[in-house]
Amino acid sequence: xxxxxxxxxxxxxxxxxxxxxxxxQGELESKLDTEVRIVGAFDSRSMVRSEYGLDPIELxxxxxxxxxxxxxxxxxDTVSIxxxxxxxxxxxxxxTDIVKGEPAFSHMRSSxxxxxxxxxxxxxxxxxxxxxxxxxxxxxxxxxxxxxxxGGAMPVISVAREVLMGxxxxxxxxxxxxxxxxxxxxxxxxxxxxxxxLKEAQQLGYAEADPTYDIDGxxxxxxxxxxxxxxxxxxxxxxxxxxxxxxxxxxxxxxxASSQRKVIRLIGEISERRVEVSPRLVPAGHLLSIGGTLxxxxxxxxxxxxITVAGKGxxxxxxxxxxxxxxxxxxxxx
Amino acid sequence: xxxxxxxxxxxxxxxxxxxxxxxxQGELESKLDTEVRIVGAFDSRSMVRSEYGLDPIELxxxxxxxxxxxxxxxxxDTVSIxxxxxxxxxxxxxxTDIVKGEPAFSHMRSSxxxxxxxxxxxxxxxxxxxxxxxxxxxxxxxxxxxxxxxGGAMPVISVAREVLMGxxxxxxxxxxxxxxxxxxxxxxxxxxxxxxxLKEAQQLGYAEADPTYDIDGxxxxxxxxxxxxxxxxxxxxxxxxxxxxxxxxxxxxxxxASSQRKVIRLIGEISERRVEVSPRLVPAGHLLSIGGTLxxxxxxxxxxxxITVAGKGxxxxxxxxxxxxxxxxxxxxx
Numbered sequence: 001x002x003x004x005x006x007x008x009x010x011x012x013x014x015x016x017x018x019x020x021x022x023x024x025q026g027e028l029e030s031k032l033d034t035e036v037r038i039v040g041a042f043d044s045r046s047m048v049r050s051e052y053g054l055d056p057i058e059l060x061x062x063x064x065x066x067x068x069x070x071x072x073x074x075x076x077d078t079v080s081i082x083x084x085x086x087x088x089x090x091x092x093x094x095x096t097d098i099v100k101g102e103p104a105f106s107h108m109r110s111s112x113x114x115x116x117x118x119x120x121x122x123x124x125x126x127x128x129x130x131x132x133x134x135x136x137x138x139x140x141x142x143x144x145x146x147x148x149x150x151g152g153a154m155p156v157i158s159v160a161r162e163v164l165m166g167x168x169x170x171x172x173x174x175x176x177x178x179x180x181x182x183x184x185x186x187x188x189x190x191x192x193x194x195x196x197x198l199k200e201a202q203q204l205g206y207a208e209a210d211p212t213y214d215i216d217g218x219x220x221x222x223x224x225x226x227x228x229x230x231x232x233x234x235x236x237x238x239x240x241x242x243x244x245x246x247x248x249x250x251x252x253x254x255x256x257a258s259s260q261r262k263v264i265r266l267i268g269e270i271s272e273r274r275v276e277v278s279p280r281l282v283p284a285g286h287l288l289s290i291g292g293t294l295x296x297x298x299x300x301x302x303x304x305x306x307i308t309v310a311g312k313g314x315x316x317x318x319x320x321x322x323x324x325x326x327x328x329x330x331x332x333x334x
Numbered sequence: 335x336x337x338x339x340x341x342x343x344x345x346x347x348x349x350x351x352x353x354x355x356x357x358x359q360g361e362l363e364s365k366l367d368t369e370v371r372i373v374g375a376f377d378s379r380s381m382v383r384s385e386y387g388l389d390p391i392e393l394x395x396x397x398x399x400x401x402x403x404x405x406x407x408x409x410x411d412t413v414s415i416x417x418x419x420x421x422x423x424x425x426x427x428x429x430t431d432i433v434k435g436e437p438a439f440s441h442m443r444s445s446x447x448x449x450x451x452x453x454x455x456x457x458x459x460x461x462x463x464x465x466x467x468x469x470x471x472x473x474x475x476x477x478x479x480x481x482x483x484x485g486g487a488m489p490v491i492s493v494a495r496e497v498l499m500g501x502x503x504x505x506x507x508x509x510x511x512x513x514x515x516x517x518x519x520x521x522x523x524x525x526x527x528x529x530x531x532l533k534e535a536q537q538l539g540y541a542e543a544d545p546t547y548d549i550d551g552x553x554x555x556x557x558x559x560x561x562x563x564x565x566x567x568x569x570x571x572x573x574x575x576x577x578x579x580x581x582x583x584x585x586x587x588x589x590x591a592s593s594q595r596k597v598i599r600l601i602g603e604i605s606e607r608r609v610e611v612s613p614r615l616v617p618a619g620h621l622l623s624i625g626g627t628l629x630x631x632x633x634x635x636x637x638x639x640x641i642t643v644a645g646k647g648x649x650x651x652x653x654x655x656x657x658x659x660x661x662x663x664x665x666x667x668x
Contacts, residue, residue, distance in 0.1 A: 154641070165365075166662040304652060310642040
């Protein structure tokens, strides 16, 4: 069998995926008896296509040499590319926009409308217009997978939707942003003020120059919205998540928590009554007191009790691995 | 569609499964469009069958009232029951025997030989004769699932074999016995000697009157053997696992570890070079330093990095939930 991929977006994660494909194509062929081909790829300025399949290594080299994935420049109408390049699976990896979710939403809609499967790690369309996408997919008999959109390599969505399919998930709590968790754990360990822990996070590459998206809890809230929709069958957007970030956390608050053998962690929670992100006191020794940049989700289920999943929440190869796991799942069930 | 179950063994887990089936049969029918029927069940003395399906609640009531699952007494030739009761899936839940793996092994072999699927939580046959069973299943086109055999509700086998199917798993480390972990964490928290922490575990029902199987590391070693075979494609039995239990851990050793901000944990490890169970020093704050009765497994993979899964390692409903998740997986993919 042959499965044809169209890759939308060739930034960090797209390049990571190309590396994974280069090293695992042979294994996929032997294990799943399927030839996975890249029949097209585009980034913000250029595109490349071949119905016979593109070499992922050549795409990486071209991108590195020229800043563009392909020779051919396009005029920005990337939705037309999605419509014109015949593909089985769209892999949507363009930059996240959490105001409109574009152009990712339109790319995904175009593929789903043609009954094509879609894999994405793009939080925007999922945190804003999940129901539209999932019901379109259902109507067209297409599949929509997005493991990489929540917590990088941490396989929470597959675990919840596939492994725990027989369970009812009653409540989800988790650490969904490694940057905040790093900052809070450094504040606790060293008694640093937030500003200094943030600076450290920036120096180590864990935080952006503009840290708003992370420390005001918006990134966590996007993930909460996605989990609420995908796992707990809610119908919410990121705009309906109650958000308190960590900007107001003082050294004194952290020290007070510590004197009670507790730590402060930014926790996303989804339950019958709540869809929220807020700093919480967590007892030392509880799994959610973990320090560092890991992401961790705990799911309370009706029979199995509490199931915990943790993994690296960000990073090129970690996110690419989640995209690849979705690809393997789609190929397997074809 | 209809799926017919034969339940071998109606002890704690069998009864837990009957409770789950009683509450989830309707959901399975509507979600997966499949009627799941119990067409037979037996325990060490009795049996009951009906090709039209047995009511799980009635089985539970009969067992409670009489100590037997069915009216009809059998003479111990339970393998004949497996051969004679026509079924799609054998659910093998008889008591674990880690010397010979019987009668579970013979039950499972009989079903697999007829091309029937098998679900079990019985460590014996898997820790002793895994390759025979898995290759028989492959030859006959049958499926063998055993999530409940390792760590109760913790879904490590499904995560490794299905969710992480695209990854190479390079190393596994984990806490695989809640009893030992409880004892070691009480020794650390309270400075108790092992004998007293063990007594506490026995009073709370976490440890058996004869604790050998747990504290000498044999239970952990069975799970290590199963994970080594099922996830890392080794060919080992429990007898080949290098085992050091916790019997020799002194209060002084625990205190010394604590003075270095470390704890002692009984860790199972599988890597290219090692298949072993032994007490290890774990830094405070590391996930594997967790206290209490949880089970936890960390898998080091080639792309995703380290993925951690944790859940309740024992208990009637926790183990029944794992058996049920295997059932859902089999029904789904029929």
